[in-house]
Amino acid sequence: MQKPKFWGERMMQWREWQAGFMAIALLGGHAPTAAQERSDWHGALLADIENMQSVDDANALQIGRWAELGYQEHKSSALLQERLAKAGFKVTTPIAGMPTAFVASYGEGKPVIGILAEFDALPGLSQAGVPVKQAMDGHDAGHGCGHNLLGVGSVLAAVAVRNWLAAHKGRGTIRVYGTPAEEGGGGKTYLVRDGLLNDVDVMMNWHPDSYNAAVTKSNLAMITGKFRFHGYATHASAAPDKGRSALDGVEVMNVMANMMREHIGEKSRIHYAITGTNPAPNIVPDFAEVYYFVRDPDAQEAQRLWDRIVKASEGAALGTGTTVDHEVLTGHYGYLPNTRLSQISHDNLKRVGGVIYDAQEMAFAQTLIQSFQQPVPKIDRAREIQPVELNPTDIWTGSSDVGDVSWTVPTNWIRTATYVPGTSGHSWQATAASNMSIGLKGMHVAAKTMALTTVDLMLSPELVAEVKAEFVERRGTGYRYVSLVGDRNPPLDYMK
DSSP states (O other): OOOOTTHHHHHHHHHHHHHTHHHHHHHTTOOOOHHHHTTOHHHHHHHHHHHHHHHHHHHHHHHHHHOOOTTOOHHHHHHHHHHHHHTTOEEEOSBTTBTTOEEEEEEESSOEEEEEEOOOOBTTOOOOSSSSOOOOTTOOOBOTTOHHHHHHHHHHHHHHHHHHHHHHTOOEEEEEEEOOOTTTTOHHHHHHHTTTTTTOSEEEOEEEESSOEEOOOBOOEEEEEEEEEEOBOOBTTTOGGGOBOHHHHHHHHHHHHHHHGGGSOTTOEEEEEEEEEOSOTTBOOSEEEEEEEEEESSHHHHHHHHHHHHHHHHHHHHHHTOEEEEEEEEEEOOOOOOHHHHHHHHHHHHHHOOOOOOHHHHHHHHHHGGGOSSOOOOGGGGGOOOOOOSSOOOBOSOOOTHHHHHTTSOBOOEEEEOSOTTOOSSSHHHHHHHTSHHHHHHHHHHHHHHHHHHHHHHHOHHHHHHHHHHHHHHHOTTOOOOOTTTTOOOOTTTTO
16 A cells, blocks of 8 residues: 555654644643643653552453453453543443443543553463463463453553543543453454444554564454354264264365365465364264354455355255354454554654563563474564554454454554563463563553553644544545444354
8 A cells, every 4th residue: 555645744744743842732722731841741641650550560460360251351341440430431331232341431522532452361371470381270261362461551551641631631532442352252343333433533552462563564354153054963873874964064164165275365364163063973963063264354355255155154064964054253354554643653662662671571581482483583672662664565464353443443553562572472471471570561561652642642633633634545435334243243152
């Protein structure tokens, strides 16, 4: 995608804004305080986060211990809501048919700046905050994607902005969206579909990772769902002719899907897992279920790929004498980048700096990397800030329901080094770092960066206008959002 035509001119204006902070603040209708006149509000905001972060550190570690799965995050969601309510936010829950979703708002008027908060865990990744594989007693799940840090870091940033608004009598609204079930449940999709983001001007968003960057890469749209085959049970040896195997239907479907791989786009993806069938080999199974994900950079192409998978299921049922039905569980768009917003975020990320390990954390990291199977980058990468790519051509091959948000409101994507460099997401190593001080330090970097970026936007209507202008140009004229999940209700039991 070409850079917006206004990019070079706007970059010049941004430099001039930095040099002439007072004039822009006045144009924005904000009477500058003494702190603003000295341009030291940045330091005061960062100091406020440092003074508060012990409370939020405890919350992040607590949510890490609870490790609640998607749509079951009742304690985790309640803890974040309690933190926000005590800070003066008005909290509304449940929303969009999701018991663990919430929206918390403080302030009034424009701009409305949102912050996304996630808090769901992953099954099978229970891990204590130690550098060797060791599950937490009594737990199966773990935060292998660092969402215990993600939600708490977003709340920490929002409370800091709230304190800034109160202290400086600023005008603007800070709003936290508690979004459950990112890991396959697509909670954000239902917020977007129900119009709960329609008045937001800009959305703050971050994610744990093993490096620090303001990301401008897109990612893959995704549709997921379960196919359930039904046959006839019988004795597999004494009377096999009287049965029809539902498992045969699944296996034939999978063969056809695997043959399709030669005839799909280079960046398309198909994944599946057989999630249920009769357990006894001497019974012809009358039921079998397979869980499919399809992905593509383009949401419409993902839909076409999904339609081909559905036809494969129907053919498999026809050929095996079974029947099949399917349920779409989630569907979301790829991320729509905004390079102007990424540049603002990057500048603030550089101001904050990366993660610096103390001696104990360095020892943790050195032990952890011995478990890696791939080449290990230098540990110092945790303190580095990666350059921002202003004209992205690559696509990250993961997926997230943040995509739907980004097609509705300009959305940034900050990634910070909450993991030891070289760590893969969705791993026990990621869970380990998320449950100790390395993860917390990366969370602080994210909270500070988002808070600074939010205040930058609140102080400058011009910056907000630039971000929104690029958003409109990238999205294209006449765009209309259509949810890939149709009119279904949130799949609240998808992790049960």
